[in-house]
Amino acid sequence: MILNLNPKAIRQKLELIYTITIAQMKSRYRKTFAGFLWVILNPILTFWVQALIFKHVLKINIENYYLFLLAGVIPWVFITSSLTMTVGIFVSNRPTLMAFKIDPWVFLISQLLDNFINFVVSYLILILIVDKTVFLNPWVIPLLMLTTFFLVVFAFFLSFLLATLNVFFRDTQFILSFVLGLAYFVTPIFYQKSLLPLNIQKLVDFNPLYIFIKPFQNLLWKFDVGLYWSSMLDAFGVMVLVSCVCLIYWRKKRNVLYFQI
């Protein structure tokens, strides 16, 4: 079981997640020059640097390019930073997990929550700077929330799967960082998919990270409702698949996890 459904146990778990998240955020930002501000600034600066290079140096010609880039790059930063920061979380928290009665996934959720707060704040700030008219459409905010929900659930289960895998195969984190480095170039976040040859375009459709970024692009940049729901359907399928694989693997490995950690 991942979660005990007793209301008291759920309340205690939520309190614990909240406490660890706040403590981790304090711990992370205490010694930094601009604290929390720097973490918010990081994706914003990443966005502007990429925007200037791709638009003005590489001359990528896409209509309303800043909005196109924004739709993809911030979810990309969220998902890749979440995967990178959580892949080793069970192993790095070994002493705490062996000393206290805490479910390992509590640490994972706390880290994701921390990243999620940064993601939401920086995304909202950038949308307001780049094109605040997107919010004039009353459907944008609820659909954006739904898309974000799918992204977060996917990020949770994929992180959970990789963190568990990393307990048994310690080079998972190195493989992940290699794959993500490669994925950056084969995920159409700073260029349009149509720029790729047709056979490659078909392959890109199977890129799970792109499957979760496409609904953001369809919603914010294209605002094509038909395309949006079709991309959400793909995202839903991948989300269910990844969560099932994760839960099956966790169920199989949970009892031996502590002896390998």
Place this chain on the structure above:
Amino acid sequence: MSYISKSNSEIILDIKNFTISYSMPYYRSQTFRDLFVYALKSPIDFILNESDKVIVIDNINLQIHKGERVGIIGNNGSGKTSLCRYICGIFGRVEKIKINGNVKGIFDTEVIVLPELSGRENLEVLTHFFFPELTKVERKDVIQEAAEFSELGKFLDVPFKLYSKGMRARLFLSLISSRSTDLLILDEVFNGADHFFSEKMTKRIRKVIDESSAAILISHSHDLILEVCNRVIVFDNKKIIFDGDPVEGVNYYRTHCQTSGIQGN
């Protein structure tokens, strides 16, 4: 040697036929690279070889009654701590272990949970780990009391990463000993703290043990076991080999286990 408890009082812990073992892949690889190299080097072995079976706990039967203070002794790797982690629920819930009430345990007084945060802030987080059932007000009282008892003074506001082993032990022990419980488990907790604090802490731990319904103490200090416990269990090779009177238990351990060394599979 089995032990029949003379106590008719309430059962706090009941374990029946509890065995834990797991299969470890034959190649014992810890990376995909090792796995890949092994599969290429010896493909037949890779497919046909069976996993090694690692026994963690071997057929344990144990009942602990209210009022019992059980000392567990045994060589390194004999299974003492693993059993207690199962009892405490660290490794998840197990059907064969039945506990009547709350169980609290401390297994390591050197864990650095959040190194950048102060001792006081770590204390707050640790309170959630040890006492999740407390209300906000109760938790505040526990933190205040533990902070005072630890005598760390201004060091409570110093980053936890700068604490010595003994200072960390003070903080952990002050917290865990601030409340009694139904079953208290203490695993080698007296290491690290200085002589004077150890004396003060021993008194307090004894008080908490007395107030708790039952207690399990794992220690290599036989003097401490004889001083605190009214029952001793000797572990050897993942099994209970003695269960009974403390003095007899310590003598049994000295005569039967001295040459066993570290016990793996």
